[in-house]
Each structure stands twice: as C-alpha cells, then as structure tokens.
Amino acid sequence: MTRRERVRACIHPETFKYFVARDDVLDTWSRLSRAYGEPVVADGFGVVEIRHPRFFIRATRMLNPITVIRRRHCTDADVQAIHDLLGFRPEDCAA
Amino acid sequence: MTAARSLPSIDREQIRARFALSYVPERHRRIIAGQEVIVHCHHYNSRIQRTVEGVADIDGKGIVRRASEQAFARQIAYAIEETDDEATRWVVAEELFAELGYGRLDLSKANEGVVTQSAGHFVEGWGVAFGDDRKPVCTLAEGFIQAAFIAIEGQEVEARETECMHCGADACSFTVEKTGAAAEVPAAPERIEGVSMQEHVELAESNIDDQAIINAVVGLAIRGTEEGLIPAFGVYLANTPADVYNGIAIEFVEEMSKLGRMESATRLLNEAGESCAMNTFRGIMDSPEWEALIAPMLQDQSDTLFALVALSNAFGWGNWGVTDHEPGESLEMVSFNGYEALGFLESRGKASEAQCWMLQGVSAGMMELVYGEGSFADRFGTFFVEETDCIAKGNSVCVFSVEEA
Ligand SMILES: [Zn+2]
Ligand SMILES: [Zn+2]
Numbered sequence: 001m002t003r004r005e006r007v008r009a010c011i012h013p014e015t016f017k018y019f020v021a022r023d024d025v026l027d028t029w030s031r032l033s034r035a036y037g038e039p040v041v042a043d044g045f046g047v048v049e050i051r052h053p054r055f056f057i058r059a060t061r062m063l064n065p066i067t068v069i070r071r072r073h074c075t076d077a078d079v080q081a082i083h084d085l086l087g088f089r090p091e092d093c094a095a
Numbered sequence: 096m097t098a099a100r101s102l103p104s105i106d107r108e109q110i111r112a113r114f115a116l117s118y119v120p121e122r123h124r125r126i127i128a129g130q131e132v133i134v135h136c137h138h139y140n141s142r143i144q145r146t147v148e149g150v151a152d153i154d155g156k157g158i159v160r161r162a163s164e165q166a167f168a169r170q171i172a173y174a175i176e177e178t179d180d181e182a183t184r185w186v187v188a189e190e191l192f193a194e195l196g197y198g199r200l201d202l203s204k205a206n207e208g209v210v211t212q213s214a215g216h217f218v219e220g221w222g223v224a225f226g227d228d229r230k231p232v233c234t235l236a237e238g239f240i241q242a243a244f245i246a247i248e249g250q251e252v253e254a255r256e257t258e259c260m261h262c263g264a265d266a267c268s269f270t271v272e273k274t275g276a277a278a279e280v281p282a283a284p285e286r287i288e289g290v291s292m293q294e295h296v297e298l299a300e301s302n303i304d305d306q307a308i309i310n311a312v313v314g315l316a317i318r319g320t321e322e323g324l325i326p327a328f329g330v331y332l333a334n335t336p337a338d339v340y341n342g343i344a345i346e347f348v349e350e351m352s353k354l355g356r357m358e359s360a361t362r363l364l365n366e367a368g369e370s371c372a373m374n375t376f377r378g379i380m381d382s383p384e385w386e387a388l389i390a391p392m393l394q395d396q397s398d399t400l401f402a403l404v405a406l407s408n409a410f411g412w413g414n415w416g417v418t419d420h421e422p423g424e425s426l427e428m429v430s431f432n433g434y435e436a437l438g439f440l441e442s443r444g445k446a447s448e449a450q451c452w453m454l455q456g457v458s459a460g461m462m463e464l465v466y467g468e469g470s471f472a473d474r475f476g477t478f479f480v481e482e483t484d485c486i487a488k489g490n491s492v493c494v495f496s497v498e499e500a
Contacts, residue, residue, distance in 0.1 A: 011329060013223065
C-alpha cells in the first residue's frame with residue numbers, strides 16, 4: 001500500500017512524497033509515464049522527472065519515493081487520477 | 096499556448112544558443128547574454144516585488160518597471176546580432192524572457208500595441224505566496240516589454256498589464272503606448288571586480304563537499320522550458336540580472352528615505368531575504384535534488400547550513416563562506432563579491448552604511464531554519480544579524496555576524 005508524507009514545496013502547498021511498495025515501483029512509473037509522458041533524467045543532480053501541465057512528478061534515481069507537485073490548474077479529478085495510478089487511497093491513511 | 100508561431104522560419108533553438116550560461120568559478124558568477132544573473136525562486140521574487148509595490152506612498156510599480164527596463168534593454172541589445180531582421184529581434188526578446196525563466200511572452204503584435212503572456216513566473220509565485228491579492232502581478236514583464244522597444248526600435252513606450260492570469264484571466268495582456276520619444280539603451284555602470292581577495296580569509300570546515308554541490312547546480316540546466324518556466328528543487332527559479340535587483344533595492348531605499356522611512360525599507364528587504372531562506376531552503380531540503388546529492392553528506396546539524404551556503408554560491412548570491420560558527424548560537428560569514436555591495440558601489444559610489452540587505456536576511460534566516468523550532472512565524476526574528484563590514488563602505492569584504500536575538 002502506498003503511503004505519503006507532506007513536503008514543503010513553494011509551488012503548491014499540497015505537495016506530498018508518495019512511498020510506493022518496493023515491488024510496485026517500476027510498474028508505477030510505467031503507469032505514470034503512460035498517463036503523463038516519459039520521465040527525463042536531469043543533468044546535475046540526476047533527478048528523474050515527468051513535467052506535465054497538471055503535475056511535476058519527481059524522484060531520485062532510486063525512483064522512490066515519488067514527489068508529486070500540483071500545478072496551478074490541477075483539479076480534484078487530476079489528483080484522484082494520479083492517486084489511482086500511485087495506488088494511494090487517502091481513506092486508508094491518516095496523512 | 097506558445098508565442099509568435101506566425102514566424103515559423105525563425106529557429107528558436109538557435110536563438111536560445113545565444114544565451115548559453117558562462118560561469119566564473121572563482122567568483123561564483125553566472126553570466127547570460129552579457130549580464131550577471133542571480134538565481135532566485137518565485138517566492139523571493141514575488142516577495143521583493145510585493146514589498147516594494149505594497150508601500151502606499153511610493154510608486155513601487157514604477158521602481159520595478161524602471162529597474163527591469165534598464166537592465167533588460169542592455170541584455171536584449173547584447174543578444175541581438177547585427178544581421179537579425181526585425182522579426183528575429185522580437186523573437187530574441189521573447190526567447191530571452193523564456194530562457195531566464197519569466198514565462199512566455201508573445202511580442203509578435205507588440206508594434207500594434209498588444210502583448211500577451213501565456214505563462215509567468217510571477218503568476219505562479221504570487222498565487223502560492225500571497226493567494227489573496229487580486230491585482231495584476233507581472234510588473235517585471237512590463238519593464239521587459241519597454242526594454243525590448245528600446246533595444247529593438249529605439250523607442251520609449253509605456254507597457255501596462257491590463258489583465259493577469261493571477262486574477263483569473265486565461266492569459267496576461269499588456270497594452271503598449273508609444274510616448275513618441277526616442278530612447279537609447281542605457282549604458283551599464285562601470286563594473287567593479289577586484290575588490291576582494293578570498294585567499295586571505297580562512298573558512299570554517301564541514302562535512303560538505305561544496306564543489307560537488309556547485310558542480311551539480313552548474314550542471315543543472317537552469318533554463319526556461321518552452322513555456323518559459325524553470326521548475327527545479329520544488330520551486331520555480333528565474334535568472335534575474337543583478338542590476339534588476341540592485342535597481343529595485345537601491346531606488347526603494349532612496350524613495351523610502353525621502354519619507355523618513357529608511358529603516359523600515361531596509362527591514363522589509365531583510366525580511367524578504369529571511370523569508371526566502373526559510374521558505375525556499377526548506378523546500379529545497381525536501382526536494383529529490385537534496386535527497387540525491389546532499390542528504391548523504393550530512394553528518395552534523397551544522398552541515399545543513401554549510402550545504403545551503405554552497406547552494407547559494409552556485410546561485411550567484413554572494414560568493415560567501417562561513418568563517419566562524421557555534422551551532423545553534425552564532426554564525427559569522429564573509430562575502431567576497433556580493434551583488435548588492437558591488438551594485439551599490441557601481442551605481443552610487445561609497446556608502447556610509449552596509450548595503451547587503453538580502454544576504455543579511457538570508458544569514459539570519461538560515462540559522463532560524465537550521466536551528467529554530469516551531470512554525471516559520473515562531474522562528475522569524477529569533478536571530479539578529481549585523482553586517483559589520485561591507486564592500487560598499489570600502490571594506491575589502493562583507494562580514495555578517497549573526498546571533499540569537
Ligand atoms: Zn500577469
Ligand atoms: Zn555588504
């Protein structure tokens with residue numbers, strides 16, 4: 001089961017790191033890239049990132065946890081959709 | 096959503112290549128299109144602008160616009176090549192704006208008096224930092240448009256934002272009115288370089304590999320995407336000419352001094368730095384960039400502070416270092432060529448007081464972030480900083496002494 005922790009990111013107050021079950025990490029990234037585009041590895045820090053109009057989806061090369069930054073136009077439906085892909089159910093978690 | 100697609104023959108990638116970063120390692124300076132640029136995040140940039148525009152008795156928007164117009168006119172003029180036709184010149188301006196991280200302007204109808212913006216650094220920043228404000232926020236873009244007219248047409252114009260995405264519009268819109276006056280690209284102040292010698296100062300040691308952090312930041316493409324934004328470290332970054340920050344801060348303090356409110360002005364500028372240190376750096380510490388490279392270096396609590404200093408050096412803030420540090424209690428920092436001190440010296444000559452308002456605030460803010468407890472509001476103002484020496488006063492370096500308030 002995926003859990004999450006709130007992180008501070010100036011881009012959006014509702015930013016979380018999602019900790020995906022270890023054996024589901026690669027499948028999760030496949031689902032995310034099908035939905036939001038191919039991840040790119042940035043020079044410098046080697047951060048893996050998908051840049052999408054609704055989200056920035058980011059991780060270290062370990063690919064887990066996955067930081068999801070919501071962008072200005074992100075809607076509740078967008079959040080629901082990415083939660084489904086991440087296997088995250090808010091009702092299961094206190095955080 | 097991107098601009099000026101009516102000009103398909105112009106290769107924008109090739110134009111972008113004119114803005115390649117040149118990094119001067121021994122001074123931690125970042126140069127783009129002939130201008131020293133400073134990397135700050137949307138939080139700091141919005142806060143500085145709001146500080147200056149928020150004082151009722153001065154023309155804050157005018158201050159931001161003028162500083163922006165002067166510096167960007169020089170930068171756009173530098174980026175234009177003699178063989179560029181007029182259409183290409185406008186695309187150079189659009190792409191420079193995007194490259195620096197301010198957003199996506201469409202200048203293709205600028206000469207007809209209309210400019211639009213489909214993404215904006217300040218639109219993103221203001222919404223998060225100050226969600227309640229409902230006024231247009233793209234003042235720096237107004238100055239940039241005016242600068243483009245000076246650099247490209249040699250004309251003075253007044254650009255004003257009439258609709259802003261921050262207020263719910265689909266795009267930001269600007270009107271452009273020609274005043275009828277000719278305008279020349281303003282000359283840059285004479286630059287001061289050799290005012291300090293780093294080798295005479297002994298820096299404190301830590302477990303942080305400064306060079307690895309600096310290399311990673313320099314290796315990171317801090318360049319606007321096609322929409323002209325630079326998301327990195329969980330914030331939006333922008334490359335702003337040091338002359339823009341200095342123009343804003345110096346004129347703000349001068350205008351406030353005329354009203355007998357100099358102290359209030361410098362306190363506000365300090366607070367912008369302090370808040371930047373806490374908000375931006377806290378965000379950076381939660382980012383995958385930090386987790387990937389910096390977190391593995393941290394052994395002591397004070398290492399966090401040293402890592403933040405290395406990051407700020409890579410951002411071009413001041414080529415500074417820690418000379419003395421008592422964890423949780425005190426900090427002494429030395430800056431060898433902070434842009435605030437040099438900028439003051441270049442444009443106003445020797446100062447009677449220290450001038451590095453941002454670095455002062457940041458040095459206190461870093462202590463509050465690393466050692467403070469509770470919310471940011473609880474931490475704010477819990478450390479006190481004095482800039483005892485400043486290059487702007489004629490000292491060889493700037494010295495910041497931070498202690499618990
Ligand atoms: Zn706007
Ligand atoms: Zn100084």
